[in-house]
Amino acid sequence: MTELGIPIPHAPGFIANKTPRIVTSRFDYEDSFTIERYEETGGYQGLRTALSKTPEAVHGEVRDASLLGRGGAGFPAGVKWGFCPPGVWPRYLVVNGDESEPGTYKDRLLMELDPHQLIEGCLIACYAIGLSQCFLYVRGEMAVAQERIAQALNEAYAAGYIGKNILGTELSVDIVLHWGAGAYVVGEETALIESLEGNRGMPRLKPPYFPASIGLYGQPTIVNNVETLSNLPWILSNGSEAFKAIGTETSPGTRMVAVSGHVKRPGVYEIVNGTTTFRDLIYGETMCGGIRNDAALKAFVPGGGSAPWFTADQLDLPFEASQVGPEGSMLGSGAIMVMDETTDIPAAALTLTKFYAHESCGKCVPCREGGTWLEQIMRRVVNGSGTKRDLDLLIEVGETICPGDFPHASNKEKGLSAVPFPYKMTTICFVGPSAFAPVHSALTLFREEFEAKVAGNSDRNYVEVTINA
């Protein structure tokens, strides 16, 4: 077994720690992805436990565990499962392995290093709520994850864990590996379903808010994240009480968090939910060990590229949604991107805005047009050819996507008080607002850097248009 806080060579990115390890427990083994290692280390015991109980009891166990979804929205999995309308069959399970939020990678590691754990989680979910087929949607750009999952599925079929009469019981489920083909928006669950139906991956109009009522082929469909499902074998083997003993009451268990950017030891860590703070993660000796060259922290993105930014003022917030939300951001997909004092803030914000502008599916006009304009205006500001007027224009364009106050963090130095998460939006999904989030955060927290970039440029060519009634 590996020492604490030490990178594992065969799992690039992952850093082992002394915190309880629920989903990464096998990462220390070089052959963690094989069925032999999986069975040797308690694998498929959670499924056996589940099969010894009634489906309702298994659902109850997961509900009692208060397992929050790990994909971004943080909705309790057990409650989501309960949204399937009674008497409507068949029901499907769709696994969201289309991880592509900037800064995020945990699902890729879980799929590459412990695919059997995910498969076991899928089977437990199918048993509990009567899902008759499971589709494992894996992001296209992850060739290795697809190979590992394909191999694991083939092994598990041969060993009798998947398919007809699993382990000699009545449970009969097929799991189908489905390849994505490169589209960030497909991570949105209704877009994922559209994609799985063979269509362009565009989000569906809401309501219905949950595919649990109308999903794949119009049938009740549970869409769960890879990390969420990977928790199920442990919960079934050890019980919901043991799960709740880790973390806090409202955020039990652990979470995988990727910390990247200007830190000494960037990595993916499994941390205790609810109690670990951003300071622990960024400065902890067994975690990131501080900012590179012992520089000062300028800002960090706390929950994936879509999240409004934090500064040193928010370092002591724990990984707990109920505390991060009121402070103006979200935990999202468990990704922290750290910027040190040398960072060119407008340029950094542009790298995210261009991402969301590029990934807009084009369905909603405010996102398709607004995102593109945000990127173009940001580009000229960053290049030094913007004008002062552009800085207001950025906010104006942003307000067409998110009308009203946009969430931001408090800042003692600047006398800012926080505007809580979330925001209002004029788009179906979060891609549009996400293009604005980095622009808004950067402009609110570091306006002087933008002003320096446009200083001296006249507002030539700008004509105020007034419309007479």
Added chain:
Amino acid sequence: MTFFTEENLELAHEIIGRYPKQRSAMIPLLHLAQEQAGWVTEEAMKQIGVLVGTSSAEVLGTCSFYEMFKRHEVGKYVVNICTTMSCALLGAEELLEHAETRLGIKAGSTTSDGLFTLEGAECQAACTEAPCLQVNYRHQYRVTPSDFDQLIDELADPNNEETPRHGVLAQIRQHIPVERSVGAVHPDLVNVPPVWIEEKKEANS
């Protein structure tokens, strides 16, 4: 006119058979077509339309939405350099510029020998190993300009077999053994719960 080889056609039918509705096989089949030819040809889209029971225009509609499907010939190796935040903070722009100079092409184009297509790409889920890139969707971590040069030299070697050519995504495929398969059923043909669920309790809950 058929596009798929006999072997791939068989595989295509196997893939279609896994889905309750055949149209769901569209993306997997586009991948299969790209694997066969290195890119997605019009003939491929026509045949996929026939196979999944829709028009070739519908196939084009789906195909054109997804970044990985190339509708024109690309290099043997597609090199995607991530330019999103974490990589950008640690030198992705410089790496991309170096790559453009080294290969003598702009991002988005292919070298005249048909070996390399260079692309500026978005987040590849390896943010702690920045700057990163992918060659045919396989990662390279913490790439310096000299690492990049070495990588290009290795790939340019005709004896290199480590990285499969563009189009070949996963080299291991899922195969569901017939005797273990539950089988996909059209949703309209099912209106009862699976056998391990007791309907009565469900209806009351």
